[in-house]
Amino acid sequence: MKLFWRPQTRSQRALWLLEEAGVDYDRVLIDIHDASKPRDPDFVKASPMGKVPALVDGAAMLADSAAICMYVADKHPEAGLAPAINDPARAQYYWWMIFTPGVIEPAMSEKYSGVEPNKFRNSWGDFATMFSTFENGLGDKQWILGDQFSAADIMLGSSACFLKQFGMLPDSKILEAYGERCMARPAYKRSMEINAAA
Ligand SMILES: N[C@@H](CCC(=O)N[C@@H](CS)C(=O)NCC(=O)O)C(=O)O
Numbered sequence: 001m002k003l004f005w006r007p008q009t010r011s012q013r014a015l016w017l018l019e020e021a022g023v024d025y026d027r028v029l030i031d032i033h034d035a036s037k038p039r040d041p042d043f044v045k046a047s048p049m050g051k052v053p054a055l056v057d058g059a060a061m062l063a064d065s066a067a068i069c070m071y072v073a074d075k076h077p078e079a080g081l082a083p084a085i086n087d088p089a090r091a092q093y094y095w096w097m098i099f100t101p102g103v104i105e106p107a108m109s110e111k112y113s114g115v116e117p118n119k120f121r122n123s124w125g126d127f128a129t130m131f132s133t134f135e136n137g138l139g140d141k142q143w144i145l146g147d148q149f150s151a152a153d154i155m156l157g158s159s160a161c162f163l164k165q166f167g168m169l170p171d172s173k174i175l176e177a178y179g180e181r182c183m184a185r186p187a188y189k190r191s192m193e194i195n196a197a198a
Pocket residue numbers: 008009010011032049050051052053063064065066101
């Protein structure tokens with residue numbers, strides 16, 4: 001597998017997932033700030049929008065951190081990062097995997113840009129609803145699906161960290177503690193070391 005990535009971006013999620021899965025992969029740095037530089041043709045094919053992360057795995061190729069996390073977690077069931085397809089927990093897994101790109105990120109972007117929310121029109125509701133749904137969904141559980149860490153925690157845990165980094169995390173003991181649990185994982189730490197060394 002070849003991961004196209006850039007430090008300090010959403011690539012962090014794919015790195016973290018690959019480190020959790022413990023699989024072999026190569027990393028290829030992409031300069032997202034200068035699209036005029038020639039780019040690896042595999043990256044161009046895998047990421048039609050020119051965004052990182054992207055992944056190429058033989059004939060399979062895809063972009064988007066959530067899609068990559070789902071792909072690798074399903075391809076490597078032995079890593080235990082996704083409930084089995086016929087496990088009822090799979091339903092909540094889907095919901096929470098989509099919650100970051102479908103709800104958290106647009107709500108963050110709307111708030112950050114100072115756009116007037118319209119929670120009935122917009123599919124992400126609004127920032128306050130996103131936040132209470134996230135917090136209530138986690139409740140007193142260790143991970144979003146309960147005791148079992150999954151790829152959904154990579155999406156949500158990284159989002160909790162991004163919210164904090166952008167100074168957008170409202171007072172929340174639940175999400176603060178969740179972010180800290182995520183950051184304490186050895187695979188998360190390895191992914192941050194890879195980021196720092198690039
Ligand atoms: N939904 C995508 C978003 C990816 C994305 O926006 N990546 C940014 C970096 S965080 C990027 O590559 N920007 C460069 C560009 O748009 O040209 C994901 O989660 O992977």
